[in-house]
Amino acid sequence: MLEHSKLLNDSWLRWSAASKEEAKICIMGVPFDNAVSLNKGAAKGPETMRNLSVDMSDATEDDVVIKKGLLYDIGDIPVDLDWETYFGTVADEAYQLMKTDNFCLFLGGDHSVTIPLHQAFGKYQKEKKEKPKIGIIHFDAHYDLCNEYDGHKWSHACTEARSLESVISAEDLFFVGIRVAEESELELIAKNPGITTVKAKEVHKTGVEAVFQKLRDKFQDYDAVYLTVDIDVLDPAFAPGTGTPQPGGLTSMQLIQLFQMMLEKLPIKAMDIVEVAPDLDVNNITSWAALRLVLELFGYFSK
Numbered sequence: 585m586l587e588h589s590k591l592l593n594d595s596w597l598r599w600s601a602a603s604k605e606e607a608k609i610c611i612m613g614v615p616f617d618n619a620v621s622l623n624k625g626a627a628k629g630p631e632t633m634r635n636l637s638v639d640m641s642d643a644t645e646d647d648v649v650i651k652k653g654l655l656y657d658i659g660d661i662p663v664d665l666d667w668e669t670y671f672g673t674v675a676d677e678a679y680q681l682m683k684t685d686n687f688c689l690f691l692g693g694d695h696s697v698t699i700p701l702h703q704a705f706g707k708y709q710k711e712k713k714e715k716p717k718i719g720i721i722h723f724d725a726h727y728d729l730c731n732e733y734d735g736h737k738w739s740h741a742c743t744e745a746r747s748l749e750s751v752i753s754a755e756d757l758f759f760v761g762i763r764v765a766e767e768s769e770l771e772l773i774a775k776n777p778g779i780t781t782v783k784a785k786e787v788h789k790t791g792v793e794a795v796f797q798k799l800r801d802k803f804q805d806y807d808a809v810y811l812t813v814d815i816d817v818l819d820p821a822f823a824p825g826t827g828t829p830q831p832g833g834l835t836s837m838q839l840i841q842l843f844q845m846m847l848e849k850l851p852i853k854a855m856d857i858v859e860v861a862p863d864l865d866v867n868n869i870t871s872w873a874a875l876r877l878v879l880e881l882f883g884y885f886s887k
Contacts, residue, residue: 595634596655599882604656608885610681613660614674614693618862623827625815625861630660630691632862632871633878640875644883652666656686660813675700682708682854689881691874694827697741698812699747705810705854706751716807718877719756720747721799721846723839724814725784725830727762729769736846740859743812744771754778758802760795760842761787761817763830784817784833792838796845802865803850811846811855813839814834815874823873836873843877849883 601607605608611688613630621880634657643649661677664670678701683690702720722728722744729748734739744757755778762783773779782795803809814825817831846852857874867872 585833588839596640596657596711597709598652599650601653601656603846604658604684604686606653607656607684608686609655609881610684610686611655611657611689611691612677612681613657613691614697614856615660616663616670616674616692616697617694617827623861623864624694625717625825625863626692626694626827626859627663628805628862629693629874630872632868633691633787633860633875634809636868636871636875639876642880645878646883648883648886650882654885655884662800671697671700673758675704678704679708687881687885688854689811689878690854690856692856692860695743695812695814695858698743698856698858701812701854701856702743702751702810705808706747707851709763709808713807717756718752719758719806719809720744720752720801721758721760721803721809721811721836721850721852722814723812725761725763725833726814726828727759727769727773727781728814729767729772730766731768731772740761741766746778757807758782758799760799761834763832767880787834787838790796792841792845796842796849799842800849806851808853809851813855813857813874813877814859815857815870816859817868818870818873822859823872825861825863825868826859827861827864828859836876839873840876840880843880844884847881864865 615627617624617627682765717826728743733739759781815823820829822836
C-alpha cells in the first residue's frame, strides 16, 4: 500500500480522518495522461484539485456543513513508464481501498485510468457477493467504446470496450451526455442493444428529472454501480480545460443535479472524475467544476 502523506491529507482542509478505516470516503489520484488522442494535460488534474481544495467552502448549496474526519487521501499512484505495470498497480491500489468498504473517489488522469479502476471494482464486488448486479454509468461527450484507438487497446477511447470484456454486460452500461461517435462504436452498439444512451440533446430537451428516472429504472435494484465522469460531458463553456472539448454539452447545474439525485437514490459505491487538464483551462473553471462534484459528494456523506 502507498505510504500516506499527511501533507496530501491536509490539502482537503480540516475534513481528513486519521486513517482510511475511520473515514467514509477514500481518495486516490491517478496522474496519467499518456493515452490521450488529442491534447495532454490531465496528469496535473489531481494535484491542481488538491491545491484548490484549500479554498473549498465549508458547506454545500443546500447548507450541509462538511463533517470533520470524513475522508482519507492516500495520494497519487506514481506514474510508471511501463503502461501495463502501471495499470496493474492502479488496479491493485484501488482494490485495496475498496476493501475498506468506504466510498472511493478517484481523480484522473485521462479516461484510460478508468480501465484498471473498473477492473478493481468488478473484482471487489464479485468477491463480496456471488453473481452481483454491477452497473457502470458513464458521463462523457464520447462513448469510449473503440476496441483500439491510435493503435492502442488501452487508449482513453477504449475505456468501456475493456469493461464489456470482463466487468459488465452490455445491459449494465449507461451513457449520459454523448455528442459524437466513431463508426466502430455505433456498430458495437447496434450489436449490443442493451447499452443505454441519453445524449446531451435529450438532457436539454427533457430535463434532468426525466433523465434521472431512466437511470433509476435501470439501476435501482443493482448491488453496486460505478460512476465515471469525464469532465468533457460539460459544454466547453463550463469546462474549457479538457483535452477533447465538444460543443453542446451539459451545463454545470444539470450535472450537479443529476449527481445529487444519483447519490441519493442509486447504489453508487465508487466514482472517478477524469480529463481535467489544468494547463488548458481558464481561471481554473474546469477544476472548480470537478470540485463542485467533490463538494456535493462530501455533503452527501456529511448528512
